[in-house]
């Protein structure tokens with residue numbers, strides 16, 4: 001029986017959120033699931049979804065899209081998908097979306113599915129993201145079949161992307177990658193995290209710098225666009241410099257289209273947070289992370305686009321095309337680091353809180369009080385201000401997504 005929604009996993013890259021991509025789940029969770037800094041799929045079993053199940057999801061999306069378009073025309077909006085169209089559609093189908101119908105969990109999934117489809121249509125139905133953590137693990141023949149059904153159903157789709165682990169990518173034969181590329185999978189997001197083998201081993205990434213290089217080259221040779229994620233702070237105090245230099249060197253060798261910064265935030269429930277608490281891993285301060293990013297950028301010499309499109313990053317202005325924008329990016333880093341301490345603390349509070357509020361809307365009262373105290377301390381240039389801000393930011397960042 002069709003449940004009335006298409007299944008979606010928990011995350012997608014921020015760039016796919018910005019493009020309002022359709023989320024299509026081909027695998028569930030992560031086949032590796034051992035990186036000690038990652039909590040996304042902890043305690044969740046990995047699995048492949050059946051081709052028929054995914055095709056049924058595509059057909060569900062098609063039916064929802066049709067329903068939304070008909071509703072739009074009925075409202076005189078000429079096929080445009082607006083909030084009014086979605087609200088009307090929901091009201092017209094109380095059996096699907098009303099409280100008296102299905103179980104609350106099913107209704108929640110139906111609404112999420114509908115909002116994803118509506119956002120995707122409103123943005124032109126051009127981009128699709130295959131979930132979850134490593135769609136390349138899906139057998140290539142079957143993935144091609146899924147891609148053909150997707151593109152046959154929605155000829156408007158121009159770009160299909162997915163996450164890929166370097167370990168998996170490095171093992172793929174070049175002709176298999178080209179077949180996937182020709183079938184429509186044109187961009188891969190790879191969690192490089194670091195180009196330093198000590199860091200990769202400590203974090204149990206399950207991949208080496210050499211495999212990252214091979215994987216990146218294979219993706220590019222197959223004609224795919226490549227987006228690599230670098231995680232500032234992942235080397236901690238011990239490897240910060242090496243992490244920055246070796247990551248820059250590796251990325252120079254790969255030459256990806258995009259390098260995306262995703263600063264380390266230790267997540268509750270991860271082995272890394274335990275190591276932080278036990279003193280086995282020393283976290284960098286906000287300022288030290290900015291210094292590390294400066295060293296990283298200084299040593300990047302490849303032609304690429306550097307993006308800071310994740311809420312974990314403090315300085316959103318560390319973004320631009322390289323090498324052209326490198327001087328401006330380095331200047332932005334210098335101007336932050338040259339500010340007096342209380343001004344840097346004010347930037348930290350302001351930026352981190354605005355990211356938090358963007359997602360959650362307001363602060364819970366106990367945290368709000370702590371934030372006010374931290375602000376007061378910064379305004380008075382109190383010597384205890386740095387410690388207060390750090391305490392507050394640790395709590396604020398736990399809620400980052």
Ligand code: SF4
Pocket residue numbers: 030031032033034035038039040041133165191205
């Ligand atoms: S491979 Fe990616 S999703 Fe899987 S555990 Fe590591 S960071 Fe998390």
